[in-house]
Amino acid sequence: MNLSIVIPLLNEEESLQELHDWIVSVMRSNSFSYEILFVDDGSTDDSWQIICRLSRENSNVKGIRFLRNFGKSQALHAGFKAAEGEVIITMDADLQDNPEEIPELYRLITEEGYDLVSGWKKKRYDSFLSKNMPSKLFNWAARKTSGVKLHDFNCGLKAFDQKVVKNIEVSGEMHRYIPVLAKNAGFSNIGEKVVLHQARKYGKTKFGMERFINGFLDLITIWFVSKFGKRPMHLFGALGVLMFIIGFGFAGYLGIDKLFINPTGRLITDRPQFFLSLTAMIIGTQLFLAGFLGEILIRSRKNEARYTVSEETGHAQKEEQYSS
Numbered sequence: 001m002n003l004s005i006v007i008p009l010l011n012e013e014e015s016l017q018e019l020h021d022w023i024v025s026v027m028r029s030n031s032f033s034y035e036i037l038f039v040d041d042g043s044t045d046d047s048w049q050i051i052c053r054l055s056r057e058n059s060n061v062k063g064i065r066f067l068r069n070f071g072k073s074q075a076l077h078a079g080f081k082a083a084e085g086e087v088i089i090t091m092d093a094d095l096q097d098n099p100e101e102i103p104e105l106y107r108l109i110t111e112e113g114y115d116l117v118s119g120w121k122k123k124r125y126d127s128f129l130s131k132n133m134p135s136k137l138f139n140w141a142a143r144k145t146s147g148v149k150l151h152d153f154n155c156g157l158k159a160f161d162q163k164v165v166k167n168i169e170v171s172g173e174m175h176r177y178i179p180v181l182a183k184n185a186g187f188s189n190i191g192e193k194v195v196l197h198q199a200r201k202y203g204k205t206k207f208g209m210e211r212f213i214n215g216f217l218d219l220i221t222i223w224f225v226s227k228f229g230k231r232p233m234h235l236f237g238a239l240g241v242l243m244f245i246i247g248f249g250f251a252g253y254l255g256i257d258k259l260f261i262n263p264t265g266r267l268i269t270d271r272p273q274f275f276l277s278l279t280a281m282i283i284g285t286q287l288f289l290a291g292f293l294g295e296i297l298i299r300s301r302k303n304e305a306r307y308t309v310s311e312e313t314g315h316a317q318k319e320e321q322y323s324s
């Protein structure tokens with residue numbers, strides 16, 4: 001199979017038929033073998049009923065439905081797990097991503113040898129204050145922190161070699177940082193393509209300003225995980241030893257001062273330096289233990305899904321379920 005098109009969605013009943021017809025038209029005009037994987041992230045409208053109807057009418061359409069809303073990252077994770085295509089395309093269901101971009105994205109992966117190609121919505125049809133300006137600031141911070149030179153980390157239109165999506169785990173709110181996850185997994189050939197951005201035709205956006213706050217917090221998380229996720233002792237252990245040495249040094253100074261320099265002076269416990277040294281040694285011990293426990297958790301960690309599948313349709317139907 002040439003292409004798997006993974007589309008996470010939440011309450012997009014108005015756009016699904018049009019999006020499906022548009023994708024099918026592009027697939028047929030380019031003679032692609034394909035599958036369309038709709039991942040319904042707990043919609044409360046008729047989105048799932050429409051997906052089921054499309055699956056009955058087109059055997060290339062498959063659907064996965066979550067029991068409740070688990071988030072875009074979990075929807076992508078489920079889609080990646082089920083995808084069978086040589087190249088996986090992700091796109092949003094709101095018709096703001098143009099399916100006409102798919103053939104060129106496919107070519108960049110299969111002919112140019114990219115592991116991942118991310119779309120860049122250079123010209124956007126969004127509000128400058130609520131989306132464009134925060135997005136530019138967010139992307140600048142992501143570039144500086146991660147070292148991945150992309151202009152638009154959060155663009156939903158991306159293309160992946162299959163081996164990439166099968167070797168990364170998208171969890172939490174990390175869908176914004178899939179290129180960073182890919183880089184951390186060893187897939188360094190990451191490209192970018194300017195793509196058309198279209199004004200939203202139906203409904204309203206599911207994301208508010210809080211997504212940028214969460215995005216920056218996730219950026220700190222992914223930076224920390226990429227630097228120390230596999231070796232927490234290197235950070236916590238080093239800080240713990242440093243704090244303990246500082247505290248022990250203060251205690252040693254107080255002891256020498258009391259024994260040899262000023263034996264008739266105040267008691268050690270009456271001096272503020274005593275409490276500073278005690279606090280530093282306690283904190284140092286705690287940091288060291290945090291690093292030690294982190295190392296144990298990494299070695300005992302098992303992959304666990306973070307969503308519950310309610311129903312599946314088309315060839316995506318399986319007996320297994322993923323429990324949160």
